[in-house]
Amino acid sequence: MIIHSKRRRTLLAYLLFLPFAILLIIFKLIPFANSVRMVFYKWDILGTPQFIGLANFRRMFSDKVFVSSLWHTFYFVILTVPPIMVLSFLVAVLANSKIYTQAKGFIRSAFYLPYTLTISVVCLTWTLLYNPYFGLISKATKSLGLKTINWLVDPTWAMPAVAITTVWWTIGFCVILYIAGLQQIPASYYEAAELDGATDFKKMIFITIPLLKRVHVLVIVTQIIASLQIFGQVYIMTAGGPAGKTRTIMQYIYEQGFRYFRMGYAQTMAFILFLIMLVFSYLQLRLMTSSSKEELI
Amino acid sequence: MKKLLLVLLIAALLSVSVTAKTKITVWTFFGGGEGFIVTDLIKKFNAENPDIEVVEQIVEWGELYNKLTTAVVAGDPPDVSVMHLALVPDFASRGALTALDKYASKDLIADYVPPIISKAYFAGKLYAIPFDTHPLVFYYNKKLLKQAGLVDQNGQPLVPKTWDEMIEYAKTVKSKLGLETALSVELGPMIGERLFVAYYTQLGGEFYDQKTNTIKLDIEKAKKTYEFIKNLYDSNITKSMDYPTAESLFQNDQTVFHLNGVWVMAVYPTLGLEFGVTSLPSVAGSKPYTWADSHTWVIPKQAKEDPNKIKAAVKFIEWFARHSADWANAGHLPVLNSVLKSGEFLQLPMRKDYADVANYVVPAPSVKGWLEVRIKMWELGQAVILGQAKPEDAAKQLQQVIKDVLAD
Secondary structure, three states: OHHHHHHHHHHHHHHHHHHHHHHHHHHHHHHHHHHHHHHHEEOOOOOOOEEOOOHHHHHHHOOHHHHHHHHHHHHHHHHHHHHHHHHHHHHHHHHHOOOOHHHHHHHHHHHHHHHHOOHHHHHHHHHHHHOOOOOHHHHHHHHOOOOOOOHHHOOOOHHHHHHHHHHHHHHHHHHHHHHHHHHHOOHHHHHHHHHOOOOHHHHHHHHHHHHOHHHHHHHHHHHHHHHHOOOHHHHHHOOOOOOOOOOOHHHHHHHHHHHOOOHHHHHHHHHHHHHHHHHHHHHHHHHHHHHHHHHHO | OHHHHHHHHHHHHHHHHHHOOEEEEEEEOOOHHHHHHHHHHHHHHHHHOOOEEEEEEEOOOOOHHHHHHHHHHHOOOOOEEEEEHHHHHHHHOOOOEOOOOOOOOHHHHHHEOHHHHHHHEEOOEEOOEEOOEEEEEEEEEHHHHHHOOOEOOOOOEOOOOEHHHHHHHHHHHHHHHOOOOOEEOOOOHHHHHHHHHHHHHHOOOOOEEOOOOEEOOOHHHHHHHHHHHHHHHHOOOOOOOOHHHHHHHHHOOOOOEEEEEHHHHHOHHHOOOOEEEEOOOEOOOOOOOEEEEOEEEEOEOOOOOOHHHHHHHHHHHHHHHHOHHHHHHHOOEOOEHHHHOOHHHHOOOOHHHHHHHHHHEEOOOOOOOHHHHHHHHHHHHHHHHOOOOOHHHHHHHHHHHHHHHHHO
């Protein structure tokens, strides 16, 4: 009887899981398996795929544009992840501090607002700000007597300009994560530290920062994964220019797959990007589980 | 009961007469002024042809070709789609388009200007019905030329006929009027592809290799073209800028010369700007050849071909081509000789000044893979101007891309 009901319960569980599983299989797993298979094919979308073995990989490793696009992507990660982390942490501390109770709501909404905008609105707005002839930024630098930078057309400045826009756009999400983390730290820890005569600086170094470890990991890993997939910003603001200096790997995959009809080759590069992101996701899983174990102790 | 049956019968008959109308879906990417003109023309066609109903579906400009590709694969494409002439080979060669030889009217095909209709063929078959050409042309600000004293005996502004004259005049206007830049042009497709194609052709260069039916490049002429382009920036008459900036500088009397497509003619004459438009300056001794692309209608390959639908679709696109004088309001040049000479077209503002350009257009070679070559051109143009590549290296790189594309 007991066995019977247990079996029934298991059956029920599978039944409840089934609708999700079917959708997962049809819309995620089968396309994924197919896309991995295409790595070994030459396929122009409209015709029949041709098996070509490892030719796509050979092509990829000798493709200078692939290498430079991958490098531009990593460069973008380096330019965005540390500032997003540091700034969102500082803003969260500010928004959570006792002194600014009145301003709390304002700070939170002010930093979260950009995150609610669509990518095209953000990019077009910043493209106008960066315009060397009529833009606000060049007007400001001119009045300060500084040299005007043609941000989006300058090989050196184009990528930092895109990075600044991205930081401004996405910081709000991380601020919210940090605020949630800050609110989870028990006030008693700070009170105990105060009794021991700890300064604000010491409280920050020894209580706040270490206890936010889980949030740090979450922010770093999610932002790295998000930044690795950068596409929209460069596509709208620079189109990968000037002279291909801001072409990222996602953009190159798009160009090869949809513009030049090389779906197999695009899949091969997408597969490499997938592997890179898999490594970071695995790191996140490891770090998150180890930090939750520490908390239990 | 009998009554009910009768009502049902009548209802059934009515619905049959409604569905007897052939419905044609059309994908376009036109917005703004161009969008209104297309929508109006479709309305007019539907009113004149009660047996056909054309339904327009507007697709995002940058997304249309991706969507069309996937729709063809899925077996559910629109009955008609707009397509740039330069892309016809890429789609036709992959079997994504319906050949139109059986359906197209002979008299219409005979009416086209030759350089355009020849590119609507791929491997000997007709795949597209072009309805305009939009070349790169030369705009000049009359007020600024007069202010700088560049006028003839009659007080009319001097219009440069050669590139050397253009640079000389630009320098004069810039120094006399203290302008920040004398020539406004987008650093991207406009310089890298359009001006490149124009100047290279004026030098006598060709992209289409008739012997092998492939793309070729005269490396010496390509190098000279890059040197010419670099010199425009080195001589300080222009600076690197994006497309909206290039337009805005010219619209606000902040630059005397401007390179752009004819599509801006839908707007510029309405701005109260004192300007002129004409063919590009040329290399001394050459004709003013210029880059051009065309909008065409194509019939994507359906999973199941329905000859009646194709006939209705062809009726619509041929009708549209014959009514291209209306479409010319958007600035584009008609490509049918009868429309080019029609009063309806010539009475549009300033069209006389550049209608002649249709004779010197250089459309993309009808070769698969041209898209990849032209996008590389945008990049190389920027690289030369920003000092990332020497003219000679850029020419070599372009040749390499052509080789790679052909080998693929």
